[in-house]
Amino acid sequence: MSEFTIKYQIITSENDAEALARKIAIEQSVETPESLISQEIENTYVGKSSLSRVGDDVYTLALTYHEAVLSRQFNQLLNLSFGNVAMYPNVRLVDIQLPDSCLQFFQGPLFGVEGIRQLLDVHDRPLLATALKPRGYSAQQFADMAYEFALGGGDIIKDDQNLIESFDEFKSRVVNCHQAIQRANDRTGKQCLYFPHISAPYEALEEYFDFIKQLGIKGVLLAPSVLGLDTARGWAAKYNLIYMAHPTFTGSYCVPPNHGMDYRLFYGLLYRLAGVDISVYPNTGGRFQFSETDCKSIATELTRFMGQISRSFPCPAGGMQYEHLSRMCEWYGEDAVFLLGGSLLEYSDSLANSTHAFIERISECIHGSSDNRPAPLSGSCEVPANVNQQQQEFLRFDQFNWDGRESVVYKQMKDIPFEGIR
Numbered sequence: 001m002s003e004f005t006i007k008y009q010i011i012t013s014e015n016d017a018e019a020l021a022r023k024i025a026i027e028q029s030v031e032t033p034e035s036l037i038s039q040e041i042e043n044t045y046v047g048k049s050s051l052s053r054v055g056d057d058v059y060t061l062a063l064t065y066h067e068a069v070l071s072r073q074f075n076q077l078l079n080l081s082f083g084n085v086a087m088y089p090n091v092r093l094v095d096i097q098l099p100d101s102c103l104q105f106f107q108g109p110l111f112g113v114e115g116i117r118q119l120l121d122v123h124d125r126p127l128l129a130t131a132l133k134p135r136g137y138s139a140q141q142f143a144d145m146a147y148e149f150a151l152g153g154g155d156i157i158k159d160d161q162n163l164i165e166s167f168d169e170f171k172s173r174v175v176n177c178h179q180a181i182q183r184a185n186d187r188t189g190k191q192c193l194y195f196p197h198i199s200a201p202y203e204a205l206e207e208y209f210d211f212i213k214q215l216g217i218k219g220v221l222l223a224p225s226v227l228g229l230d231t232a233r234g235w236a237a238k239y240n241l242i243y244m245a246h247p248t249f250t251g252s253y254c255v256p257p258n259h260g261m262d263y264r265l266f267y268g269l270l271y272r273l274a275g276v277d278i279s280v281y282p283n284t285g286g287r288f289q290f291s292e293t294d295c296k297s298i299a300t301e302l303t304r305f306m307g308q309i310s311r312s313f314p315c316p317a318g319g320m321q322y323e324h325l326s327r328m329c330e331w332y333g334e335d336a337v338f339l340l341g342g343s344l345l346e347y348s349d350s351l352a353n354s355t356h357a358f359i360e361r362i363s364e365c366i367h368g369s370s371d372n373r374p375a376p377l378s379g380s381c382e383v384p385a386n387v388n389q390q391q392q393e394f395l396r397f398d399q400f401n402w403d404g405r406e407s408v409v410y411k412q413m414k415d416i417p418f419e420g421i422r
Helices: 014-029 039-044 074-083 112-120 137-150 168-189 201-215 229-238 265-272 292-303 322-332 342-346 351-368
Strands: 005-012 048-055 057-064 091-097 127-132 156-159 193-195 218-223 242-245 280-281 312-318 338-339
Touching: 005 014, 014 048, 014 057, 048 342, 074 091, 074 168, 074 265, 074 292, 091 168, 091 265, 091 280, 112 193, 112 242, 112 312, 127 137, 127 351, 137 156, 137 351, 156 218, 168 193, 168 201, 168 322, 193 218, 193 242, 201 229, 229 242, 265 280, 265 292, 280 292, 292 312, 292 351, 312 322, 322 351
Parallel strands: 127 156, 127 338, 156 193, 218 242, 242 280, 280 312, 312 338
Antiparallel strands: 005 057, 005 091, 048 057
16 A cells, blocks of 8 residues: 655754654554554554754654555645644644645646646637726626726736625626626637636535536636635535635744745645645736745646646735736746735726736747737727728738647537638
8 A cells, every 4th residue: 555755844942842742643644642542543643753854953754654544635635634643733744745645635727827828729828817906896897807807818817806795786886897898809810818816615516616617617716724724625626626725824824934834735745635726826027025035936836737626726926016027927937816905996097908018028038039929909899990890801920830839619509600611
């Protein structure tokens, strides 16, 4: 039977290190006095302990368990890795090492990097996302923002996590924004995805999910540390939705340097195992004190090869500006979602033009030249006068070919005249 390993950093004196290691091993597995632990229980359930010194009064504790102890449950992984020990001072979870035989117990992202790219038909640059804010705007004001962002070529627009209101207010905003984005998509011929934020009493959640599913919305913003990691996963999976995870209510898990858990594990590994398609986290250089090392390690964990588990999009956010785009492209490469809110809204008087400018800059940073970048939008975002729906002629596309392009469905809708077109 396979084994897996959980590692901690513990800060304690040399005299107390062995005793603390044994205490943690018991606390996390059987939580019982030594006298009640039979040899069979010891061999089956208690983690095999390995302690190594890494600095003055700093140790790494590795606990190795039999695969069966996981009980094939994500919640058990949480409990086993950081259950009661979360209340121990100076103990930090730093690594979880799972073999492929254990990875099969976890769902992982339903869509992941590849699935989202296929829906958007954007394959060669980081995606650009923004948020509907601030709370207090009318449904029509939010819809206008959504329309402009989609018209400018934006990829994903989500509700701000503070948009929590009555079901009637939710419906009004979501319908207006969804219809606005559809109008913009019809006009540009591109796809922009809208992710409403769902946060409601447990008894009402199904009503919210049913509503957005009936509209044909493809994804949702959830706060897993508010709803519960596995609960949020379950709702997104039940309705087959792209799952974008917001980091609200998560700081105490990672920020204290000698407690909690490693940033990489929380926003990376655990979110990915729990089905998160897009993991939002504060980028270094913004409003929050995440280091460059922490941010890069999160992105690596979300995108590295991990058995059958699909890759998730890293989504650095938190006060990013236009001037940060070059460095973000350098750090994250193509497979990332750049979430910019206030800086995008403030960049120019036209959100459509701002969005276009940011995407143009991202493409330039990734590809190193201005070749094949989209033409600038006019101030009013009007279709050029020499192009209209009545023209019956072929438009020429330079340097176009089918090499490396997969056949994909043009529209997912049923009972339409062009059903089946690819």
